[in-house]
Amino acid sequence: MTTLNQHLSTLTIKGKNYQYYALSSLPADMKRLPLTAKILLENLLRHSDKPYVQTEDIQILAEWDTSSSTDTEIAFVPSRVILQDFTGVPAVVDLAAMRDAMLDLGGDPNKINPLKPVDLVIDHSIMVDEFAREDSFERNTKIEVERNKERYQFLKWGQSAFDNFKVVPPGKGIVHQVNLEYLARVTFIDEQYDTPLLYPDTVVGTDSHTTMINGLGVLGWGVGGIEAEAAMLGQPVTMLIPEVVGMELKGKLPAGTTATDLVLAVTQQLRAFGVVGKCVEFFGDGIKHLTVADRATLANMSPEYGATCGLFAIDEQTIKYLALTGRSEKQIELIEAYSKAQGMWGSEAQEHAEYHATLAMDLATVVPAIAGPKRPQDRINLNQAATSFSDWITEQKELAIAPDKEKGRFDSEGGAENIGSKTSVSYRHNNQDLDLHEGSVVIAAITSCTNTSNPSVLIAAALLAQKANELGLTVKPWVKTSFAPGSQVVTEYLNEAGLSKELDILGFNLVGYGCTTCIGNSGPLPEVISNAIKENDLIVTSVLSGNRNFEGRIHSDVKANYLASPPLVVAYALAGNMKIDITKEPLGISNTGTPVYLKDLWPSQNEIQEIVTRVVNKSMFSEKYGSVYDGGEIWENLDPVDADIYNWPNSTYVKKPTFFADMPAQPEPIKAIKNARCLLKLSDSVTTDHISPAGSIGKETPAADYLRDNQVSLKDFNSYGSRRGNHEVMMRGTFANVRLKNQLAPGTEGGFTRMQPSGKDMTVFEAAQQYIAKDIPTIVIAGKEYGTGSSRDWAAKGPLLLGVKAVIAETYERIHRSNLIGMGILPLQFKQGEGAITYSLEGTEQFSIQAVEAGQKQVTVEVEKPNGEIVSFQTDIRIDTPNEFEYFRHGGILQYVIRTLL
Template sequence: MALNAQVKTTLTVAGKQYQYFDLTKVNEKLSLSSLPLTAKVLLENLLRHADQSHVQNEDIAALIEWDNSKASSTEIAFVPSRVILQDFTGVPAVVDLAAMRDAMADLGGDPEKINPLKPVDLVIDHSIMVDEFGSADSFKHNTAIEVERNKERYQFLKWGQKAFDNFKVVPPGKGIVHQINLEYLARVTFVEQLNGQQTLYPDTLVGTDSHTTMINGLGILGWGVGGIEAEAAMLGQPVTMLIPEVVGMELTGKLPAGTTATDLVLSVTEKLRKFGVVGKFVEFFGEGVKHLSVADRATIANMAPEYGATCGLFPIDEQTLTYLKLTGRDQSHLDVIEAYAKAQQMWGSDSLSQAKYHDKLSLDLSTVVASIAGPKRPQDRIELTNAAKAFTDWMTQQQELKLATSNTQESQFESEGGQQQDLPAVVAKCEYNGQAFDLKDGAVVIAAITSCTNTSNPSVLIAAGLLAKKANELGLKVKPWVKTSFAPGSQVVTEYLNSAGLSTELNQLGFNLVGYGCTTCIGNSGPLPSSISKGIQDAGLTVASVLSGNRNFEGRIHQDVKTNYLASPPLVVAYALAGNMKIDITSEPLGNDQQGNPVYLRDLWPTNAEIAELVTKVVQQDMFKQKYGNVYEGGEIWDALKVDHSVIYNWPASTYVKRPPFFEGMTRQPQPIQAIDNARCLLKLADSVTTDHISPAGNIGLETPAAEYLRNQGVEPVDFNSYGSRRGNHEVMMRGTFANVRLKNQLAPGTEGGWTRLQPNGEQTTVFAAAEQYKANGIPTVVIAGKEYGTGSSRDWAAKGPLMLGIKAVVAQSYERIHRSNLIGMGILPLQFLSGESADTYQLDGSELYSIEAVSSGQKQTTVTVQRESGETLSIPTVLRIDTPNEFEYYRHGGILQFVIRNMLA
């Protein structure tokens, strides 16, 4: 009898009987209290699939015998309950599925076998841009522009919704994927008919956005994966992983007055980054957890990628049920959730107090203070009282760096910081909206209440509204150079702000609704007014953005803005009033009232009691039920999109959606793995190169290879849109690979952007042009990199783009988890320098030839043979970062999608 049959038992809730796989019956030696919540969920997953080939008894035994003394070497297969996508990463995923149907047909298979086997929800939320702002018509205009720009993509997604089973699309204008997931899609406990019986099991998921982790705030295990991995999960492939290391973070105390959940998450992010949780799972427990609402928990869980963890999981408890009830879930299902969680010993923070974690740390919530983070990394927290000084100090450091390097060739990539123009001090004379003003260094030119991180949290949005109300009463105005915007993650936000009378207060300061979706945080901040943009560029000013988001990486928010700060929504409003990062908003006035008296932040800041009272009053269940009652209905514009009902997609002549070449020449059996001989280095990079550096999502520069391609296709510059919106067209995306304006390639010293030098003659050219030349000459290429290669968003094009440029391998000091997985998923070999070694150890300058022997299953190390121009050769030992047997199979097949197709053909 299979183990899962032995542990099946029944649970009766409100007179209904359910089947489930009882963890308490697995093994008499198992003490469930010693298992972290993560281990319990993974154990249940293995038990439920114990009769399938990807689960071995040894895998189950390894979890039962939970060993927190060391990292596990046991690989397990995790089958998520569902998959969630957003449109930037979702469009290429659906493009790949459509192309896989073509490939199946070409190879003599049944194309309709290419179909999601798990529930898949795609939320269109990443395409809205802040073109118009500061007016009552901003939302209307931005929505119209969005649909016009993205009509071809939306038609394609609408085709996919009809063509594929188990695939639903939430049309544009509904909200941000993670907030919709939290407020509507999440089940917490699945109820599914299995073998004729109603069966209970944990809601788990993977998503094509790194901030999928926001759902951990509801006690749901889920995390971000690359689009490639998600496609495989949709098609029934398990996510393979080593049994994770789990770190427990104990929270004690309560947040003090004057602080927000944003301040808390910035403290958590800083602390966990310093502690070191990259690739690990984090769980929160302790008395402090009980004082955090689900909205607060979700704020912390959202930023797991920023503190480096795979996820940041909270327990299921009374707060969970309160939130689910508020957001309109049925009471009968809430009863099931509570009964199931208690039966499986997954209920409450107390269930984790005895868990055996690999590491533990703690945070006293009462020590949290008002903070921001920046200027370029989420983990670089700055106490608000020190923010002005920190900005000035940073400017001084950049100037010293510039002076130190001004007479020498720049030879080192610095992903943090850039060249500044701060000496002598300059002023740009600007005019906008009939107002003339001087624009100076430190000017806040973007103030955005945006993103999933904070707009899911009523307390911080109500706080922003109350601060705006008091500012209006005193006659304060936002500075004329500040581009203000408000992009909530859910339509419910507008409802409760309207009910509180705070929408008009925010509007009066220019924080009008610009759209429901991920805007500034993803780089969709839209253009600055032309006079301000020209002033910044002509004077070489270092200006700032302040946003209530989770990402502030270099070059991400806006190309004119070199410093970006994460802050709570009320602080975003405060900085818009102050207008400059050099102002200490904790001690200097934000402006003057009608009588000319100075007004300080303390005069505007609402009390915790004010906020709590208003949240309780205005955030109502009916709002959620009404707004989510028609969540899959798109209205007149969406309904007017014409699509056919074909099984195989009829690829149009489109610059947004184009059949990818990944399966061209594919055979029914994989070819033997080949050695990489005499490759050239395409890029030599240093530490913290992000997926934004590799594959930017923002605006397409006018003088780039991607722009040249679009012009040749008859696209006007005004319609270029963003890289993110054109991810369904490989021609654009391969030209945009390594095209971030802040990228510094050591092969092209003194440059920023997508530049390199063609070897062996050293001619400077674009990365794309060099790659095309190497491919034409039959020369493979490699990338040499430093630490934390691929940090940031789970961006599949950061792996697809390099493949299309002809890159066969990356040799780095270390990798971010998702990006390493994505490289393998596209058939690119990830190698890692031995601990303590780097390109500098071997004095590599990128002019060499690189050869790598063919790798084989189970291999842990391989040698990179380097030949210098002088003829000297050296052998560099490297770690082969294909970590599991499943990953090797993906690599052997040339990629995960080829593996899936061949399995289906077989």
């Protein structure tokens, strides 16, 4: 039996001693371990005195067997947590409610505090309401704060009430770029010891693109709100020992290509290979030619290629970037020394690493490309884009004629969509008679964290705009243009280069610093254009420099969406239609009457690099991030709040949840589930998007009824995302996705079910309320891969509030299974090869489940059918660790924390 101290080593930097848990102290060959495994192993070693870390976990990870995947689950304790406002509000709501619960139980409410550093960046609520105006930014920011005043006042309270919790006000940047440029420490220093302790900076965040920080050598990824709250309160995030795929990058990007072209090629290759649930590490000689901005572009899109993370090693490029962004000389020296001491530095860290699989890409083979019209992995060579789009339109029209085909598409009423019945529409706008054509680009957005972290592609976009202006080209009048960089530093260096005005002339005025078009905050199209599209079923397009282009995500009027580099966004805004082959056809006619082609506008690599080197400097980062927590007049004028306990106002945005109502000081014995009814019977691949409320709030939904009852007008409904702090709205939107098919209510689509035993059709929410009123528990029956997709806390919170006590599925997505336990819902799994069909379950039966005990692996489900027949079958209990059982026994992870602190 070893002790923690046996693994401590001393590192002396400029005469000062530091200590760290040395991987070299373990009896294993550390050179075999990928960088990801080394960081996870150090994390286990540092927490090996905690009950959630087992000695065999360390041993199994250190031995690093790549011959097969492992089912060993380990605990990961991140160094810090990062939130954005959509997902952060419900986390802070829960903390506020936990303080109330502590007070009710006679405890000290101030014990409810984040135990890890937590930063919340308000960046997901800005919308492109105003565009192509000099004052677009100011007007959009004012609208944003007015629209979200109640949420922001609540977050401002949290900033003052909680320790270790900081809020970056709106208008400061996208969470991932603020993380990259300012928040990330790369190496942590814990000063609470006589000799300070060093360890890797690791992070989890409530946004799937938290992985962007992997480009800086920091291991981190996105998690759901429940895991984030647990991490904030000192609880570990449980995970399987991951498979790690190595991707070797060779060579150098050719002239005329961008980091965007590279990431689209990587996304296509990794999606085709299959890295879902795996970690990816980039290595090879090509790495040295990629700046941290390039690496961050690649790491950002980990969710798009399906990986948990996309990690780069810390090296000279990292050090150069840290110096540029204003990190202290002392911190930089410490990062380099620690990384080298732990075998985590540069190419040496991965030289002998053994991966579960290895792929390769020659950067010299990358060509200009876009991706679309619906998925990031559907890469198209730029010279084939116009043909590809025309082919896609033909396919959509064929499917509309024959909707019974496998790939057919349907509207919410179940009928075939009427797609593209016209190819051209005349309309009048701004005193002009204009024609809107099939394929018209109606949105052109330089947006999102993916590319706006990268000076080279933004300078390229501005230079292309400059040359277009010199030649007298203009953006087509039907294009909604916007520029939403992820950092205030972007506008600083564009101003310094004299290039901001070039983008402004073309209508790419600053609209805000935040997540806009990529998340669907593209704002309304001009009414006349929107009406022309809808009334004539016209297929139009968007082009954006984002990371996601899923169907219906960017704008409800736009059926085809394409990801592209910022300079190509400008080029398509000039061309105005996706049917134009911009590699061969002119983008417009110059002021001298000659055709202008893309090659005439495209800047050289030397031209771009000269400007980047000249204008991007350390002082810009130091100045802007020196005031990153200052909110300005609008933020400061929000009503001041100074109280440890939140005084819940009458708000439809933030409401005290009922998770802790009447909670006893000690957990009650686990009870059997008797005579439960099935609320929903679902098929395979039901995602968290199907379960969790998202998007706009339909006017004929239970959530809309609630808002109207609370005197909220239709124009102020906002979105489910903005109202995630109000459980009344969210529970009404649970299982309400318009594409959800509940087999218990055949012939319906959306949030409907059939009440038992009456057989009456009604909404899921209405049925749940009736069952709760009658004290009848409910369950959900599902097929394979239940809960796939992004980890969403409300996919577990919502079912709990609807009275769901257990889920019986054929298989689970791991994180959703964990989230169910975190909310006190019992996850059961049919035996392999079995399912609802095995026992002829229709959802009309009554279900009884025995009470489960610690360590129990199976439980009997007894089913009484309507005809009185009794059927019973064994299910596996998917509570996989002792820690998880403790959470379940307490009714959830937050209840467990409250009682522990009591």
